Amino acid sequence: MNSAAVRGLLLRGMLAGLGAGVLGLVVAYVVGEPQVDAAIDQEAHAAGHGHGAGAGSGSGSGEEGELVSRSLQSTAGLATGMLVYGVALGGLAALAIAYALGRVGRFGPRATALLLALGGLVTVSAVPFLKYPANPPGVGDPSTVGSRTTQYFLMVLLSVLLAVGAAVAGRRLVPRLGGWYATVAGGAVFVAAAGVAVALLPESSVEVPEGYPADLLWRFRLASLGVHGVVWVGFGLLFGELAERLLVRGGAGRRPRAPVAG
Incomplete structure (x- = not known):
């Protein structure tokens, strides 16, 4: 182009x-x-x-x-x-x-x-x-806004990198699996990797006040x-x-x- x-x-x-x-x-x-x-x-x-x-x-x-x-x-x-x-x-x-x-x-x-x-x-x-x-x-405690914002954007960056990696893996599988199955495999890789990231990354420091609706x-x-x-x-x-x-x-x-x- x-x-x-x-x-x-x-x-x-x-x-x-x-x-x-x-x-x-x-x-x-x-x-x-x-x-x-x-x-x-x-x-x-x-x-x-x-x-x-x-x-x-x-x-x-x-x-x-x-x-x-x-x-x-x-x-x-x-x-x-x-x-x-x-x-x-x-x-x-x-x-x-x-x-x-x-x-x-x-x-x-x-x-x-x-x-x-x-x-x-x-x-x-x-x-x-x-x-x-x-x-x-x-x-949430206002004093933790900076750290929570950093955590969020790091999660965004990691999610994008995982998606790019899964897309590259899917493309490389096309000759072996064909387009449809390679796409499914790439999607599965992303879901699994994102799940691991969500499970392992630090929890947010936000505490919901007691009695909050x-x-x-x-x-x-x-x-x-x-x-x-x-x-x-x-x-x-x-x-x-x-x-x-x-x-x-x-x-x-x-x-x-x-x-x-x-």
Whole structure:
């Protein structure tokens, strides 16, 4: 693939990421923000019971004493974060898909984009979530945020490396097993390796306060994972369509072919 096509895919990837970020923003605002508000109310309620009336104002969850108000966090702050995340994700994923086109079987741009987006959802979001799930306000010691963030991103990196290793192993098995069985074997390798990593890596230092509503914790985590799912799937669908128009209907005129061995 020439450099002009890669630049075109990168630009379209960032545009698709922006669109996916908008979709994620809608879901985060409609589904996720009510859970954040409920968690803040729960934290304030617990602080009030623990320290008496008026003690909740020092918990850091209310609007008083905050550098950025809660209303601004849930609107402009949320929008900025989701859109920047979407554009960054789109650019990186577009480069990965540009490399993968023609190397993962005889899939066209649409199918390749959707497959790699689903792979990204599993490796970048779902597997790290199994080990270090998101936590609402009021859960976890604020002093451990730095170490917990480091643990999470190390898990993301490890999951991606395991996925790349499993994909390489699967490709090398194609001559022996054929495409279908090699794909299944590669997937099994990834699942087994990710399972071992989840089991052996250090546990999170987060402690859920006694009496914390389990349904609130579950809803918050499910909403967080749902936002990631909408962003990844939305990106795969949007970028697949844009890449199809660029490479098949427009400039390239034909689907990229798998490289010929030898």
